[in-house]
Amino acid sequence: MLEKILVTGATGNTGLETIKCLMNKNLTVIAALRNPEKDKNLIPDNIQFVEFDFEKPETFKNAIIGVKKVYLVRPPALSDVKRYIKPFIDFLKNEKIEQLAFLSLIGAENNHFVPHYKIEQYIIESGIPYTFIRPSFFMQNLSTTHSQDIKENSEIFIPAGKGKTSFIDVRDIAEVSSLALSELGHKNKAYELTGSQALDYYQVAEIMSRVLDRKITYSDPSLFSFFQKMKARGYQTNFILVMIAIYTIARFGKAETVTDTIKILLKREPISIEKFLEDYKSCWF
Ligand SMILES: NC(=O)c1ccc[n+]([C@@H]2O[C@H](COP(=O)([O-])OP(=O)(O)OC[C@H]3O[C@@H](n4cnc5c(N)ncnc54)[C@H](OP(=O)(O)O)[C@@H]3O)[C@@H](O)[C@H]2O)c1
Known part of the structure; x- marks a missing residue:
């Protein structure tokens, strides 16, 4: 079978x-x-x-x-x-x-x-x-959970301060998962997956402005205004609190670890944020 x-x-x-x-x-x-x-x-x-x-x-x-x-x-x-x-x-x-x-x-x-x-x-x-x-943190959060602020206000509305994040494209995660499920040698192993660099949200806004050809700003809201806005959008309190916890971790520089696991397993560089932004461009217009 x-x-x-x-x-x-x-x-x-x-x-x-x-x-x-x-x-x-x-x-x-x-x-x-x-x-x-x-x-x-x-x-x-x-x-x-x-x-x-x-x-x-x-x-x-x-x-x-x-x-x-x-x-x-x-x-x-x-x-x-x-x-x-x-x-x-x-x-x-x-x-x-x-x-x-x-x-x-x-x-x-x-x-x-x-x-x-x-x-x-x-x-x-x-x-x-x-x-x-x-x-690590998915690039695709920018094209899903946070796309509305970018689309409507050209603003990245995320409370992460100046902390850096080693964003990863979910397509890289999927490649590793499918490899692990289809080839021998991946049982009882753990793989830490990140993109090839850590960026803060000011840098993300800069790259995004270039790729989308319009000014995108990073507003770094307070935790309270972030909570209020997400609540008004209908997100559940638990989910917002998890987001706040994740962004607080990033704010304190704890999300910036970069690993070379993608390169080792997939024998190529991780997908860059520029490529992700190009491929998902329609999400922000
Ligand atoms: N987002 C990040 O940056 C990040 C980073 C690292 C790890 N993670 C982890 O990745 C996991 C997935 O997060 P995500 O944001 O990427 O979500 P997601 O996979 O895009 O969405 C959740 C999925 O779960 C399904 N689902 C919801 N409730 C279900 C239920 N009761 N029974 C069966 N399926 C159900 C949803 O199906 P429906 O379409 O039916 O709702 C949807 O397919 C989480 O554990 C998260 O902590 C996320």
Whole structure:
């Protein structure tokens, strides 16, 4: 039987790109969707999909029929690991899954406050062969969560001070994840993934102004105004607090680590911020 790989977070940043990479390698992928009828058009044509919801354990069984490997994305809104993620890991353990690639977070192994730490620990304890993908901050946050301020006000509205971040393109993360799930030698390993340089948001605004050919400014709002604006936009309090925590980490220079893992694994340079901005230009007009 063909080896099937279940990709969770299939409509999201890394899930969708991971699906494309796995398909390019001619592997059999199943996209796990919360709302298959609504979202099947978001994934590539001719790909299998299945209903899957961390909040509905009754969807697990059907989702992993014939599946040997899983790409696991923790949805940002689900912070209660014990309640929402652990039951799925327990289930995968019982089903004797061969490999679990978990999208974690750079530094997660030393940060007991993030859900990724608990998930990593729990996966290790489960005994399921794993690959931890630990990326830095996604470039694509600029084209999704923060695109409205850039589009409407030509402003990067992020409370990160002068701190630098080693931004990574999710397409690089997906390449590594698909490699880890398709080649030998990646079980029980953890990969810290970053772009090739760390930039502060003043530098990002400068590069963005050049690529978009219009003045983009970085406003470095206070935490209070950031909270208020995000709340008014309908984001959940927990999600805003996580964003604030992440940007505070960056403000204190803790997000600037640069690794050469992409270069080692993919044998090429990471995607540059200039290329990302060119490729996603339409998001800011
Ligand atoms: N953003 C960053 O810079 C960054 C950096 C490092 C690590 N991370 C980590 O990466 C992970 C993903 O974050 P992201 O911002 O890139 O999100 P994302 O993957 O773009 O979106 C979340 C995905 O999870 C799915 N989902 C939501 N609730 C679900 C549920 N109950 N059951 C099954 N699937 C569900 C969503 O599907 P629907 O379409 O149905 O909502 C969507 O596909 C998070 O754990 C985050 O901490 C993020």
